[in-house]
Amino acid sequence: MADNRRRAAVPRWQRVVLTAVGVLAATAATTFVVRTGGAATVATDAAAPPTRTVVATSGPHTSAPAPAPVTVTMPGMPPETAVTLPPTTPAAAPLAAQPLVDPRLVVYTVAGNQRPNDPITIVYADETGALRTVENVALPWRLTVVPDVPVNYVTANSAGSQLNCWITDASGATVVAQTSNAVSATCNR
Structure with a gap:
């Protein structure tokens, strides 16, 4: 009851104006922090602006020789931060280094628009051809x-999702x- 009396003492338009001013002040403060990178800046020497030194090193090991580190100094930034640059020319991976993929490999994928609290049941053929069931699946689902x-x-079934x-x-x-966005979807070969 005391809250209602206090609210009645301040007209509604004044409360709206005060709320809008508060939101505007918070927005201005947030914008200031985002643009300046921090809430406060401490200057050590008014004559010289702060500098930031960035040391770049080469990326992962490749057969090409690593480029020399590059140092960049930027006024107005905190000092020394390490940065890794990607190689300028990508080295081709040797053919022997690529993993061999079994040609029998298959990937089952079920996706779509799952409704909240809609249990999805998936039945798939495993390595031996036996049917396996997975219940209460979240989409997207994938099995190799x-x-x-x-x-x-x-195959996938639901009560009302688009599968x-x-x-x-x-x-x-x-x-x-099968991409018909139905409550059930079946793929076989």
Whole structure:
């Protein structure tokens, strides 16, 4: 009851104006902090602006010789911060260093628009061709398998979400897809 009396003592338009002034002041203070990089600046010497020295070193080890470190000094910044620059010319990775991918590898993917509190059930064929069930899945869902049998199958069901499915091969190419945004999606080959 005391709050209502206090509010009645101050007219509504004054409360609105005071709130707007407070929001404006907070916005101005936030803008100042973002633009200056901090709430306060301490100057050690009024004649010389503060400087920032940045030392750059080479990136990860490659077969090419590493470039020499580069130092950049910028007025108005705190001193010395290390920065790593990427190599100017990317080195080609040797062919032997690339991992070999099993050509039987497949990736099952289920994605779409999942409604809140809508349990999604997924059934897929594992490495042996046996059907496995996963319940209460969050989208997007993805599983990589290397099947021993030529069976690739994934299906997803929901109460009302929009579901899509894909099966991709070892090269990343889509083998089969269903993208109808339905409450169930089935992909098999």
